[in-house]
Amino acid sequence: MYSYIYDDFLNNKKYLKQLKKIENALIDLGIGGKICRLSLFNNIKELIADEVHKGSENIILVGNDKTINKFLNILVEHKNITIGLIPVGQEQNTFAQLLHIPIGENACAVISKRKIKNIQLAAVNNYHFLRSIHFAPQDGVIECGNNFNIQSLSEQTMCAIINPIEDEKQEGTLRATIEEVPEKSILSSILGQQKNTSIKSVFPLQKIYLKPKPSLSLIIDQQKVIKTPAMITMSQEKINIIVGKDNTIPQEDQ
Amino acid sequence: MFNRNIDNDVLPNTQETVIGNTVKVEGEFAGDGDVIVYGVVNGSLSTKKYLEIGETAKITANIEAESARIAGEVKGNVTIKTKLELLNTAKIIGDITAAIISIEAGATINGHCNMSGERQPISTNKTVEKENKEATV
Numbered sequence: 325m326y327s328y329i330y331d332d333f334l335n336n337k338k339y340l341k342q343l344k345k346i347e348n349a350l351i352d353l354g355i356g357g358k359i360c361r362l363s364l365f366n367n368i369k370e371l372i373a374d375e376v377h378k379g380s381e382n383i384i385l386v387g388n389d390k391t392i393n394k395f396l397n398i399l400v401e402h403k404n405i406t407i408g409l410i411p412v413g414q415e416q417n418t419f420a421q422l423l424h425i426p427i428g429e430n431a432c433a434v435i436s437k438r439k440i441k442n443i444q445l446a447a448v449n450n451y452h453f454l455r456s457i458h459f460a461p462q463d464g465v466i467e468c469g470n471n472f473n474i475q476s477l478s479e480q481t482m483c484a485i486i487n488p489i490e491d492e493k494q495e496g497t498l499r500a501t502i503e504e505v506p507e508k509s510i511l512s513s514i515l516g517q518q519k520n521t522s523i524k525s526v527f528p529l530q531k532i533y534l535k536p537k538p539s540l541s542l543i544i545d546q547q548k549v550i551k552t553p554a555m556i557t558m559s560q561e562k563i564n565i566i567v568g569k570d571n572t573i574p575q576e577d578q
Numbered sequence: 579m580f581n582r583n584i585d586n587d588v589l590p591n592t593q594e595t596v597i598g599n600t601v602k603v604e605g606e607f608a609g610d611g612d613v614i615v616y617g618v619v620n621g622s623l624s625t626k627k628y629l630e631i632g633e634t635a636k637i638t639a640n641i642e643a644e645s646a647r648i649a650g651e652v653k654g655n656v657t658i659k660t661k662l663e664l665l666n667t668a669k670i671i672g673d674i675t676a677a678i679i680s681i682e683a684g685a686t687i688n689g690h691c692n693m694s695g696e697r698q699p700i701s702t703n704k705t706v707e708k709e710n711k712e713a714t715v
Contacts, residue, residue, distance in 0.1 A: 472605030472621065481600070494593065504600045523616050525598035528609075 326357030327380040331387030349432035384408035388416040393547040408566040424568030434568045441567045446487040447559040457485040458543045467533040480505040500527040532556045599634045
C-alpha cells in the first residue's frame with residue numbers, strides 16, 4: 325500500500341499541472357494510493373504514525389530537499405517502511421540527483437520499479453541527517469575523536485562533513501572536507517577566473533567534535549541550522565529508500 | 579553562501595586522506611588508506627598503506643607507512659616497511675628505516691639510515707675511541 329505525502333509548498337497553484345501529471349502517471353503504473361497534504365494543521369509525526377498504522381508500507385514524499393528534511397527523523401523511527409521521493413520543481417532537489425531520481429512525473433517509473441537501497445544515516449547531536457553539514461570556521465579547531473585536531477591555516481575556509489550515500493565503497497565513514505574560499509580580485513572577476521591555489525583536504529572519519537569559540541552555525545542538509553558544540557557521527561540507523569538507476573560511468577580503481 | 583552545487587561535494591573515489599596545504603593536523607594521526615600531505619603535521623603520522631609528502635609539507639612527527647614518497651620537510655624518524663623514495667626537495671632530520679631506499683640528487687638527510695628493517699643502537703663515543711685504538715695498534 326502506498327501513501328503519498330504532499331509538502332505544503334505544493335498548495336501553490338503553479339504546481340497544479342505537474343501534480344496532475346504525477347497522479348495520472350501513478351494510476352497508469354498501478355501504484356496509486358492515498359494522498360495526504362501537509363498543512364499548518366497537520367502534525368507530521370501523527371500523520372506518519374496514522375498511515376503506518378493503517379498498513380502503509382511505502383511512504384512516498386512529494387516535494388524537494390526540505391520535504392526529506394522535515395520527515396527524516398520521524399521516518400527513521402518506523403523500521404519496516406520503504407521511503408520514496410517524487411521531486412517537484414527545478415530547485416532544491418540535490419537528494420533526487422544523488423539518488424538518480426528524475427524530476428516530476430518521470431519519478432513515478434522509478435517508484436514503480438522499486439529498486440531499494442539501504443542507506444546508513446549520520447547524526448549531529450542525535451539529530452539524523454542524510455547527506456551533509458556545512459560550516460565556515462573562524463579560527464576553529466575540529467577535534468577528531470581523542471587523537472588529533474585539524475586546524476585551517478587560511479582566513480576564509482569552507483568545511484563540509486559528508487555522508488557518502490552515493491558510493492557503496494565509502495559507506496559507513498564520514499568525510500570531512502576543508503577548502504579555502506578563493507579570493508576574488510576585480511581583474512579575476514572580469515576575466516571570469518578565481519584565484520585558488522589551495523588543495524582541498526579530505527579526511528575519512530568516524531567521529532567529529534566541533535566546539536569552536538565563538539559558537540558556529542552548522543547548516544544541515546542545506547536546510548536546518550544548529551549551533552555548536554556538536555558531535556557528528558555515523559548513526560546506527562538506516563533507511564530503505566527507492567532509488568533510480570545510476571547511469572554514470574564508474575571510475576576505475578587506482 | 580551555503581547554496582552549494584552538488585558538484586562541490588563530489589568526493590575522490592577512494593578511501594585516501596588528503597591533508598591540504600592550508601591545513602594543520604596536531605596529534606596522533608593514524609590512517610587505514612593512502613595518505614597525501616601538503617600541509618603541516620605535528621605529533622605522529624602513520625598509515626597501513628602509501629604515504630606521500632608533497633613539497634609544501636612540513637612534518638614534525640615520527641612517520642610510519644607501508645611505502646612512501648617524500649618531497650617535503652620531515653623532522654622525525656621515518657620507518658617504512660617496503661620502499662622509500664626521497665625526491666630532490668626532500669629534507670629529513672631524523673633516522674630512516676626502510677627495506678629499499680631511492681634518493682634523488684638534492685635530497686638532504688641528517689640522521690642514521692638503517693636498511694635491515696631493525697633499528698640499530700647508536701654507538702657511544704667511548705666505543706668509537708676503543709675501536710679506533712684497536713684499529714691503529
